[in-house]
Amino acid sequence: MPLRGQKIGFLGGGAMGEALVAGLLRNGLVASSSLYVSDINPDRLEYLQDKLGVNVTIDNSEVVKAADIIILAVKPQVIGPLLKEVSSVVRVEQTFISIVAGVTTDIIHSFFDDSVPVVRVMPNTPCLLGEGACAVSAGKYANEENVKKAMAIFAAVGKVLAVPESMLDIVTGLSGSGPAYMYVLLEGFIDGAVRLGMPRDTARVLIAQTMAGAAKMVLETGEHPSKLKDMVTTPGGTTIAGLFALEEGGARALMMKAVAAATDRSREMSRLK
Ligand SMILES: NC(=O)c1ccc[n+]([C@@H]2O[C@H](COP(=O)([O-])OP(=O)(O)OC[C@H]3O[C@@H](n4cnc5c(N)ncnc54)[C@H](OP(=O)(O)O)[C@@H]3O)[C@@H](O)[C@H]2O)c1
Known part of the structure; x- marks a missing residue:
């Protein structure tokens, strides 16, 4: 202890x-x-x-x-x-x-x-x-x-x-800055549902709980996220249609760039101290 x-x-x-x-x-x-x-x-x-x-x-x-x-x-x-x-x-x-x-x-x-x-x-x-x-x-x-x-x-x-x-700048760019990335994702999904006519509060609770639940699935099952994604993606179904839209927009590359940009900024700020 x-x-x-x-x-x-x-x-x-x-x-x-x-x-x-x-x-x-x-x-x-x-x-x-x-x-x-x-x-x-x-x-x-x-x-x-x-x-x-x-x-x-x-x-x-x-x-x-x-x-x-x-x-x-x-x-x-x-x-x-x-x-x-x-x-x-x-x-x-x-x-x-x-x-x-x-x-x-x-x-x-x-x-x-x-x-x-x-x-x-x-x-x-x-x-x-x-x-x-x-x-x-x-x-x-x-x-x-x-x-x-x-x-x-x-x-x-x-x-x-x-x-x-030596890895703390990457930590800063990932989990340190990460809550803001998640808020932006949540906001985008909420706006997506509002655009289709769903009340904002309903969309907010549904997607925030979905994010928390998906995160818990990753942590508690220990499975790779791609396996969990495949498990909920029916051939020719709704989820793959949504995923295709994300891929077309370069979602994954953007996330990788976000971590790199925040890590670079953290390194730059440490050098200024
Ligand atoms: N909050 C986060 O999520 C987070 C995440 C990662 C890292 N951090 C780091 O954690 C540190 C603290 O963050 P925080 O959010 O707790 O900041 P905070 O709420 O501003 O707390 C700092 C406290 O220290 C007081 N203070 C200022 N000068 C002092 C002095 N000379 N002696 C003693 N106390 C003094 C401040 O008083 P006044 O407000 O009156 O100046 C304030 O109450 C920061 O360095 C930040 O980079 C925070």
Whole structure:
């Protein structure tokens, strides 16, 4: 049980920080008395204390002093000043976990004097509902135990896979940006049904549940999507007629281009930091 007895601190108590705290409590992984959150916004801290019963402070260093595991959950533009602010109280036996998009473990290491273990995680927005897809990568000083701790935390808000850090830009282009791709697909299908006369709300529920159900089929059967597709495609039937229209429009090539474009942009943004 990698989180037993661990005090977990969050630097930044925004949307993702709150989702993680709520997930840890919902799954009974840590008591609220072992959770510490700092944020620049006192109203936010009051809200988190009232709602989730966690320890809160405006002082980021206090959280670093108190916790065994520290989650960096601020926006990319404030991570540099924040790491400078807390670097003097960082201890080598701690585990740092960063969800800050586009900031490599090497950048984080550059703020610390010692070989402090850093694990980087790329979550996505469905973590807010406990249905996230997260990839975890070990920095050069992180061992298996550090990675296990990170995986246990993010398992509380969705599915977690370990990948080398060199793959995190692709993760960003796939599951990080993926919710937006799915929303666009949903919108297109909904408009397709509305165009034919179906009420928008009816179409929205039918296709969103279809997407969720199809995703569950892929995850739970472990079958290749093409096999599942073949199983529902009767020769000369309706589905193959719809699939032909998608193929004619180059749907699959477009999806591959979307992942490549978002991955390229993620790489470009990391270089700018
Ligand atoms: N949300 C997602 O789906 C998602 C997905 C993948 C990765 N991420 C990454 O997760 C990180 C957090 O995202 P988020 O959506 O939770 O952002 P968020 O809601 O803006 O949360 C960040 C929190 O940190 C606070 N903050 C700002 N400066 C601070 C400082 N110096 N010290 C302490 N707290 C400070 C912010 O307060 P103010 O609002 O008052 O500035 C805010 O409450 C980002 O780096 C993002 O790239 C998020």
